[in-house]
Amino acid sequence: MRIVLVDPSRAVQRAMTRLIEEGGHEVASFADGTEALAFITQDPTVRAMITSTQPVNISGIELCAAVRKLSGSRRALHVMLMSSSDDYYLAVTALDNGADDFIHKPPNPDELRARLRLADRVTAMKQQLIFHATTDSLTGLLNRRAFFDVAAEMCDAATAGASLSAVMFDVDHFKRINDTHGHEIGDQVLAAVGAEAKLIDGKAGRLGGEEFCVLLPSETADALECASALQQTVRALRFGRDDKAFAVTCSFGVAEWEADDAIDRMLRRADMAMYEAKKSGRDRIVASDTFKLTTSHDEWRGAARLGKRARAT
Structure with missing residues (x-):
């Protein structure tokens, strides 16, 4: 000791x-x-x-x-x-x-x-x-509660002038993976994706289901590079038996801290960017400043519900 x-x-x-x-x-x-x-x-x-x-x-x-x-x-x-x-x-x-x-x-x-x-x-x-x-028992990442505790500290630093970006991502067609290959294989997919996210020099958490987020002390450009590197490593993963091995992909949304921001607003922008990546074909990376975000709270909630249905297919 x-x-x-x-x-x-x-x-x-x-x-x-x-x-x-x-x-x-x-x-x-x-x-x-x-x-x-x-x-x-x-x-x-x-x-x-x-x-x-x-x-x-x-x-x-x-x-x-x-x-x-x-x-x-x-x-x-x-x-x-x-x-x-x-x-x-x-x-x-x-x-x-x-x-x-x-x-x-x-x-x-x-x-x-x-x-x-x-x-x-x-x-x-x-x-x-x-x-x-x-700790999330399946992936070894921060669980949702711990992630938001860490996020609060990083947001305090961002308010004081430090850089902060969020990379939100989830596994494409995850429901189909579970239905086709079984929940044990689905858990293996989540564990493998989580292991790759854990290697990133940031704070990674599993927010629930197949959805993950990484907070980075960096600006959008560096966060996009990080998302691109993670996208490539996830694509290279293989699951199942050799004769029926399959690959997976993830869709990514990136958002940067803005003046007078809050963690829920930054993550909402990242989530909407991820939804845009889903809507535009999956296995994509979208930054929140590259398209017009829905500003109405009710419209955002509706889009989020649509995003959940899209992610389930």
Whole structure:
């Protein structure tokens, strides 16, 4: 387990590091709490933090709260506050501000190792729970809920000026594949297409059924290149027995973030572009800025229903 240790004393850092490493763990030590927080933010392999009450530039209580906010519901982090004080209310305050544990300083070596074994077990279980709560079991991509959580963060960055595009796509004639070859083969198709989407340098999710979306920190031109590359790799896939092997295709819609945009509006444009790709022959890529989008909400809902029927044929 990778552990961040935060204490202003170099002597304490050395002594604690030795104890922790003897338990088979890896340690990154800091005197400055803000530097420790930045390190934890950038390194997703960190699973535990032990901090004293008074690191440099931030209090231990504040650091516990910041790390807990960072972990949220999508990251397993075990937070421990370490203090030489026996103040009962300090322990209560630490636990109320995001700490999972409170340990006396200097710690008893056996107690420390036992608490770290507990942290190892707890974070391992949390990682499994987070994985199952956020991952589509068939494709390994983000499930719908997790995808929109990630999308919200990327939209915040886009609002601040970062580039953002959406590539929405689904498998052409998927109902026919299921009806002709069976649902087991249909699942194989979805899993294979999802595996290719997972290789893209972006955030890919399965929105439901045979529909997928990838969010890219890029402009339309790069998103179109990404869609084209994915189109080619999907075309090369083969399914079924050798004597009856068949290929599949996907239709793609691409939309870029606009000023004062929102995730639902951007995805609506991508969905309408994908519908246009279906309507114009399938196995195509259409950018939302290359044709006139329906602006009426009722008309869009009607077109979306038509798109669902088209995708089912």
